[in-house]
Amino acid sequence: MERLAGRIMLLWGFPRVVVAFLAGAIGALALPPFGFFAAFFISFTLLVWLMDGSTGNPDGGWFARFRSAFWIGWVFGFGYFVAGLWWLGNALLVEADEFAWALPLAVLGLPAYLALFYGLATAIARIFWSDGFGRMASLAFGFGLAEWLRGFVATGFPWNAVGYGAMPMPLMMQSAAVLGIFGVTVLAVFVFSAPALIGTKKGMRTGLTLAALLFAAHLGYGAYRLHIADAALAPAADSQPVVRIVQPVIDQARKLDDAERAAIFEEHLALSALPPENGGKRPDIIVWPETSVPFILTQNPDALTRIAEVLQDGQVLITGAVRSEDAGAGFAPRFYNSIYVIDSQGQIVSASDKLHLVPFGEYVPYEDLLRNLGIPDAIAMPGGFSAAPVRAMLTLPGGRIFYPLICYEAIFPDEIGPDVERASALLNITNDGWFGATPGPYQHFQQARIRAVENGLPLIRGANTGVSAVVDPFGRLIRGMDYNQKGVIDATLGSISISHWDVKAREQHFWLVLAGMLLIAGVSRVGFNFRTN
Structure with missing residues (x-):
């Protein structure tokens, strides 16, 4: 040596x-x-x-x-x-x-x-x-x-x-x-x-x-x-809800095709309506991935009606969707990468917008400067989202609270503030299909797992394609689906860990x-x- x-x-x-x-x-x-x-x-x-x-x-x-x-x-x-x-x-x-x-x-x-x-x-x-x-x-x-x-x-x-x-x-x-x-x-x-x-x-x-x-x-x-x-989790296991994660594996080319929007929406609904495996308990909460609704949901009341038709009484759907907001006369509308909570009556009961946007993916930093410098290709990159001013917690019917993290927000430990102490789970929805069968989706999943361990909370992670999973507060996989596996997983959500340190x-x-x-x-x-x- x-x-x-x-x-x-x-x-x-x-x-x-x-x-x-x-x-x-x-x-x-x-x-x-x-x-x-x-x-x-x-x-x-x-x-x-x-x-x-x-x-x-x-x-x-x-x-x-x-x-x-x-x-x-x-x-x-x-x-x-x-x-x-x-x-x-x-x-x-x-x-x-x-x-x-x-x-x-x-x-x-x-x-x-x-x-x-x-x-x-x-x-x-x-x-x-x-x-x-x-x-x-x-x-x-x-x-x-x-x-x-x-x-x-x-x-x-x-x-x-x-x-x-x-x-x-x-x-x-x-x-x-x-x-x-x-x-x-x-x-x-x-x-x-x-x-x-x-x-x-x-x-x-x-x-x-x-x-x-x-x-x-x-x-x-x-x-x-x-x-x-x-020993810490077992006493509360029977009182925890069953979560269904829908992993639809929608090809990115299809997601970008306007003609495929209705079919994509129906695929999500069909997977959501599948009976539980082996006669198990029906899911209480159904989770769709990031931007899984391929249109502005609030502008399509028929879509909310279809969701209500599929959900059984008392079930809740949590889905990623694009939200639009009128910016006033003379201004273009603002768009947000959002999460909706929808009850079995087809009503939106809670929502949260993404706070930490992806540079050059969801917005263009220094857009005016780049335009003045004559770099049109950079301005034309995918984007156009606005960032939320604050992070809103998701409150489900019955009072259960989820802490929402959209896509790569899960890699930022400092994104999770002291209000996480009020939550009963972390919710991370994403679309890792952009990265194909590469190390990217697995690296993303591991970092989300560490957020669960840090905060002593179970993690619900829904991805368009891999890795979708329910993880307990100690980072252990309860159930999961690998990359490119289409279907659903049903799992009982773990309870909160009693042995963790707070953010501060x-x-x-x-x-x-x-x-x-x-x-x-x-x-x-x-x-x-x-x-x-």
Whole structure:
């Protein structure tokens, strides 16, 4: 290991860039659908050794000193995000004649932008870099801060944060209930980078022991929570509703065809009306995916009548639909990506609009500026939605409350506010059919599962095609349907977990863990300076 570490440190030029890129790309194997979390041990060990060889120019000022560290982090991040997000280009191929020009932006441009955060992480780590296990702490601090920033800078895109690679199964998801995804990321980076100490020896015993203890605590806490899970949930099981999720698997080309709208609507109704399997209890709540109603529902009273004809007395339909709103004389109407709750009388009893829209998918940022710059192709991209000013909870007949998350809103832990404490479940509807049979739908599903664990709530997830599921508050799959499986699933909704921390507490725990890593890194750096002077 010492010989290998030395060779990696001494790499220069193109070979150094290749190793940094491959190190990041290897890390993507820790993500769904692979879930090979050990890949991150290889990935971050190589990154530490590359950082050890990234000395910079001490006489060239701050920028020159840390440029080398930033560059290594950027190349590492570029490899990670290209390998983990290449599937985004599939969405542009649905209407390739119009949007194929943007394929390089999705496959290479977005990873290049996201890699800036990992470059920032390694540049920050370089400030506190030392020769012992303190450099693991500095890297953990840098990545924790960078991933947190990635969650909200420029509307945010915290997809595939490193911490997800440390949580491939429910046993390894439970730490999120205490630390949240960003807190788990901080500790994960420390643990994943610890094997680098074997190649450099300094601080090896202390660093590996601390990493082993953290990993054991991660597994031990997971085992404890899963041990108490069934006892905590069982008493309330009989009082929980049966939820039916409709996964219609409507091809994107059909969804865009006006002539198919009526047939698509009837397909959803036919699946909703299927009898329960094996004589089971009829569903109380039926869930359709995002924008599953292919027209403006409030402008089509016949559609509400058809829904009422299909729903049995007391049943409720929750569906994604586009909502229009009159903006006044002289102004075009506003459109919202929405969720409706419809009772068995065909009445809309609750609704919620999407708050966090997808840039260049549901709206065009800086649209006026782009138009003035003469970039009509960007303006012509799919969009036209308005964002809700606040998130409205969904109240069902009988008083049950769901916390709505439309599509990729589920990847933002900070999107879930303190009012989630009033909810009995998270509801995530989406249309992952844009991305085809790629890792995208599986990555999206895992991140939604972590939101359930963080908030101690069951998750209802309805997708046009995969992955639709009902998940309990501990991230365990109750029932689910894989990609491209058409049909329905009926499942009893799990009750609320009694052992989770609230939103505010998880934020505090993240900052405490981050501060702890900064303290270790700072003390190690001071000791390193003392020894070398």
